[in-house]
Amino acid sequence: TTVDAHLDPRAEVAEIDRRIFGGFVEHLGRHIYDGIFEPGHETADAEGFRTDVVKLVKELGVSTIRYPGGNFVSGYRWEDGIGPKEQRPRRLDLAWHATETNEIGLHEFQSWLDKVGSDLMLAVNLGTRGTQEALDLLEYANTSVKTARTDERAANGRDTPFGVKMWCLGNEMDGPWQLGHRNATDYGKLASRTAKGMRQLDPSIELVACGSSGRSMPTFGAWERQVLEHTFDDVDFISCHAYYQEHDGDAREFLASAVDMQRFIESVVATADHVAALKKSEKRIMLSFDEWNVWYMSTWNEQAVTYGPDEWPVAPRQLEDQYNALDAVVFGDLMITLLQHSDRVRSASLAQLVNVIAPIMTEPGGISWRQTTFFPFSLTSRLTAPGARAVRVAVESGTFTSERFGEVVNVNAVATVDDDGVSLFVVNRSLTDAASLRVDISQLAEALGKELTVVESHLLHEHDHYAANTLAEPERVGVRPVEDAAVAASVLTASLPPVSWAAIRLA
């Protein structure tokens, strides 16, 4: 079917904050140990970091990385991860039923971030700990004044502050599974007084209050309102977390996942703005979508290992989802949706990066490889130039019927426009219909003052939607050019097979 679209640069959403291309590293499973850190590995550098993984993380193009959790942070003592390694305590990680060796802590992680070229976003423990410990960490990380804490930092090898800009006030405090879980009022009060103290110490930081850990949480909406009623003046962001998966082989319903994300974002924006109205404030709270991905959570629950009371393994294989082509198409659509809301989604973190629900996989002593989801992330990040603006693309396509969302458009797209050209990201969600895309770009060509041609294009599509990259076949799925993508008379034409994602760069 022919799909007509129109790209007018005046339909601008916002200049994109690069933090929308963030990632997330948690002390969980083989993410850190036997993932990014494997001292015996043939590619390991002097600090024990796998350089093959560093290379892939750079290629992925992640801006800010949230650390150290996740559920893990709600029981974490950050002091365990500093000082001489041989003196660091081994601790039980209650969130994931594992032993944490604390070989990697703040200093080592920062050193790894310097290698991959990403910025640190830290979460403080508001589960088992409180305001004082958050202040201790902030002083240790961000202060240049000579104090007992900064002397300790210097003794641990770092004279200059880490200068961490973004801070999460706890993690998923609405979730009954969370250590130190609280109701919205109790959390809101704790987050407010912690935020106030942190700002007294360092007014330049940006703070994220915990929103809901999913749109289906029973407290969704009320949680955001109540938390923001307490923290509105103290924070810059409210977080959103969402994971999607194909249930019972229903690919059609899975392909509508981005509609859920869209509704999630719009509901949280409405709620935050409702609190602004109550407070008669012009301030706008931004969204930090700091956990999003495809995650086969139901499979994990079914297969979850139950450990004996004395079994607390170090770096067990946990949450090692294998992603297929269908997952990557949905994933690409989620990225399109984040960009479509970049006026309010000013930060987002793909959860997670290596081995744990991750775009990058490693085998101990062996290879590392790109999962299918790697491609839409790295291409969207790379083809969105610094300073680019997100522009809405008006698409007239057919629809399919979703049980949850009613009529859902087959084709969804967004453009990122910079001074040199435009990148178009487009998904064909239809299970059956190929799309012959025709995009009128005349207004864009006029605004940029030049004729545009296709300079690169990438298509992610597999006849077998369930094809995946594995240890045995690490390059089974990749991207290839959109063969017929071309511009003639200011119209871009391109064919998109059913269940496909594409990126097309015009300059």
Ligand code: AHR
């Ligand atoms: O990303 C995996 C887990 O999902 C995180 O630890 C937690 O915050 C969320 O429930």
